[in-house]
Amino acid sequence: MSRTITWLHLSDFHARKRDNWDARQITDALVRDLKLMQKDHGLRPDFIFFTGDLAYGAVNGESLTDQYQLVRNFLEAVRKAFDPEIPIRDMYLVPGNHDIDRGEITPDQTSWLRHPDRQLPEILEAMRDEKKQWRTWMERLLSYRNFLHSYGLLHLTPEDSRLIWADSREIHGIRIGIAGLNSAWSCADKEDKAKLWLGAEWQIAEVQKRMGPVDFSLILIHHPGNWFTAHEDPSVMRRLKQEFQVVLHGHEHQEWVEPNYDGKLVISAGACYECSWMQNGYSFGFVDLNNQHGGIYLRQWDSVGRGWVPRNIAGKTKDGYWHLKNLPWLQFPNSINTENLLEPTITGNHTLPIQESVEAHYTQQYCEFVIKEYDVLELFGCDIPRELKSHQLSVAYVSLNLAAEDENRSSDNRPQLKRQQESTFSQMELEGKELQKISKVIDDSSGSLEIILDKISVETGRLLISRESLFLRKIASASVPVNQQKSRDRSCLRLPQPSCFSRLPTQQGDRRHRYRNDSTRFRTACIFTTQKTLRENTSTIASGDYSTPVSQRWPGWCRKKHTNALVRHTSRTIYS
Structure with missing residues (x-):
């Protein structure tokens, strides 16, 4: 050849x-x-x-x-x-x-x-x-x-x-x-x-x-x-x-x-x-x-x-x-x-096996890209000074508290949500210990998002807050040094998997959660909607194709117009 x-x-x-x-x-x-x-x-x-x-x-x-x-x-x-x-x-x-x-x-x-x-x-x-x-x-x-x-x-x-x-x-x-x-x-x-x-x-x-x-x-x-x-x-x-x-x-x-x-x-x-x-x-x-x-x-x-x-x-x-x-x-x-x-x-x-080196290199590049391009929160609305419209989340951190229920969602949909939760748990083939680990985190979901993120370990690949049906995906790779895992996990958790951008929640299927902080209210569309979406998004960066750069594997996700994808794709910000 x-x-x-x-x-x-x-x-x-x-x-x-x-x-x-x-x-x-x-x-x-x-x-x-x-x-x-x-x-x-x-x-x-x-x-x-x-x-x-x-x-x-x-x-x-x-x-x-x-x-x-x-x-x-x-x-x-x-x-x-x-x-x-x-x-x-x-x-x-x-x-x-x-x-x-x-x-x-x-x-x-x-x-x-x-x-x-x-x-x-x-x-x-x-x-x-x-x-x-x-x-x-x-x-x-x-x-x-x-x-x-x-x-x-x-x-x-x-x-x-x-x-x-x-x-x-x-x-x-x-x-x-x-x-x-x-x-x-x-x-x-x-x-x-x-x-x-x-x-x-x-x-x-x-x-x-x-x-x-x-x-x-x-x-x-x-x-x-x-x-x-x-x-x-x-x-x-x-x-x-x-x-x-x-x-x-x-x-x-x-x-x-x-x-x-x-x-x-x-x-x-x-x-x-x-x-x-x-x-x-x-x-x-x-x-x-x-x-x-x-x-x-x-x-x-x-x-x-x-x-x-x-x-x-x-x-x-x-x-x-x-x-x-x-x-x-x-x-x-x-x-x-x-x-x-x-x-x-x-x-x-x-000097090092190239496959290991390349995987570590792209993992590092991916995490740096996420932090650089998506660690941004933009506020929209009247009477917001221009200099306050853009914030770097990792620097100007705002404590976001999970609320129990969306005030605009009818209680008639709760039985449907419960059935969805039960079906979701049946689909996830988790052993008893893993399920207990997840439940332990879920029980404390009334605290700040920061507390939840602190409890995520490298071994936990996916977290389900059952009361709210919100999936947080953690992208993990064994090639990342231990001293970098904590900051890396947090940066990745702010985003869904890149492949999820083509499967955004529909109006009928999405589940919203209310985050409050003084005069600013955020409504965040949940990442997970159907069992099919879950099955299609089980891959992680660690098992991805490292033979091509991130921008080639997910060209749509890496385009400049998605610089603020964290806000535009997974949340809608309302100033009140």
Whole structure:
């Protein structure tokens, strides 16, 4: 069985309305060429990489928003050129110097960054601490951030204050890391060369932490190393080649492949559009996991024939193909290479067993995501000061007391509720001790929610407050350290299982519980409604599929529009 990993490398599109009449000739021909490359060479990419300069920049009255609409149209045409089309989830982008809004840059910012006495530790501290100074610098990339949100590229973490991201994917039983660095945050004008700051030490360490254990990794960045200050050049490219097997960049519009002595690669991209009478280029790349080699297909725009043709470089390519032999980093001593493998096996040569490490990594990532994205309570209503409408639950904790009955619910429904409770207990195949443990917690349900959460143990997978038919699901994993279990359990209990979002309670079946605190009243829809829902939601994170990231396993749950899903999906807040 062929085991190859293929990517499409695009860069420097420079979209703007003024040049769209010219760009369309090249980009339409490029889309046709992509179809031809799949037909003639079988090149359907697993990933699409775009290394910056998607837009041209706000000039002559053109807004970046309008330019990013052209970018979106182009990317849609590119991913749909293949059969089957490339999912948005498999597209990876980083910003370039043209993606910044120069109208948001003030002279004092540029002067501070380019001061001759500026030292690298000052930059790393600003980047690490995310203080007001850093947030001000990042305002120049607000339009780019908004584009990531609007196009649905949420796996690139557009909410990240530094606009860096990391991902890990599994193909053919091999775990691949993909990361993107932000080299555009200090860009300002045409005098950028040798004056840019990257903060490489911090950015590299951060994306590696987010990526987790992988067999090999690729890194995307817009600028090559010679554009950074003397404090970081030439150390930036040296570090990138040490830490990542493949480095992809753009900016200089010169296609080239630079293999290192150990087979690691630096791949420079041409501009997929500069203008129709200049050189434009793009490339395909692939690695063969079985034979430990790879290749790059270089393509260039022929302004005479008005089409895309192979780019030949004397002594390097033949019909545009640059062969890459002897890639020792593609050797995985512990990997399973068999055509009869029924399910992908996570393998690799690591200090810890990779399957255990990956499970622990994704458990940690999941818990951090829950706390970061859903630890929010929003209040709605009249006469609420703006600064009081959003609260972080774990910081501004409000004691919520369970009431015995909903005042709006008729007592005629109590027999039906009792029958439902009895049926529920019969469905749950619990031993006597487990049932007693649950009942013990239920009996004390008149106390605060905090007290109930304190009594939840790692062994208890589900709690039923029988008097109210409210199910609290605890997501547990043995890989979580003991000293993290308490805080982790609480963060997970604030949410239903991600799969429950597609099975929200119906108006007839839901059960509501009243929480009171002074002048604010909360009504929370219960998670559980029917026995079928219970049976369909018995899985836990611990038994989940750790071969794919959380955002891929539950894409609907991880979309940005569900940031406040705790309130919008499982409760309705009424201010009285």
